Amino acid sequence: GRAIPLTAQQAVRDVTQRTRALLYPQRILPPEALHQALKAVGEALGRRRFVGYATATFIVFEDASSGRPRLWAEDLWPYLCPGLVSHWTYQILTQPPHHRAGGDSHSVLTPSDAESLTQTSLADTQTSRGSAIVSVEREYLTVPRFFHPKLGAVPFPSFFKLCRLQGVSFDLRSRTGVAFHLLGSFSDGLVGFIALARNHGDALRNADSIMGFFKKHVGNRTLAAAALAEGNEDDGFDQFxxxxxxxxxxxxxxxxxERLAKEEKARLLRDSHRRG
Structure with a gap:
């Protein structure tokens, strides 16, 4: 058997080191280093005759003696993870059907795509075999699922009407915007989303706007509930x-x-003008 890496995402963690969201593509490690680590995990699973999806998480830290990044395996789950489902959504939204691993809707990347781990299969401007549908590279932040205690009181039609009125949408032409993961009835209080953009910064800004949208139009913790939360009484808003x-x-x-990079670029430009 063989192991094929399907995607590599960067965890967005809170102060307690709990993963709250995922960024794609990951920019912590060189793709080849991560690929070799995933290959080693896959070979170990193969020796145990494991068949199916598996998710591995790693921690990257700086080695005190060499100053180089070190990679430690953190955990392994022998099942399909929500993050991969989000990546499937990304593939559906950005690639024509016949470019999704040979048209198989249950595949994410072809073996050649998997070698890079951090790139989609086609360039931003490449048109697919004369088709009007273009496959594009996009970056994203996804929250595969989260709980909101007041979501159950919002009917589907009202929610999407609010989205339309507030400009929350996905642009099929630019392949940017927000798509929601509908995990069932809103009565369960569960929903997820993926925010696609041209870079990590825009994806984070889109995601921050979506969380603000939920606070304003679906509901936020009241002052009375905040007092209860301080007394360790969970009102359901903690995760959100x-x-x-x-x-x-x-x-x-x-x-x-981004601001520091822009300032540095401006400084270098001024220096070059002075020398000129």
């Missing part, structure tokens, strides 16, 4: 608030990096 706070914190962090 922690997810929103984590996304916002990562958005601020990446925007700071």
């Amino acid at each position: 608030i922690a997810t929103g706070d984590t996304i916002k914190a990562h958005k601020v962090k990446i925007e700071k990096g």
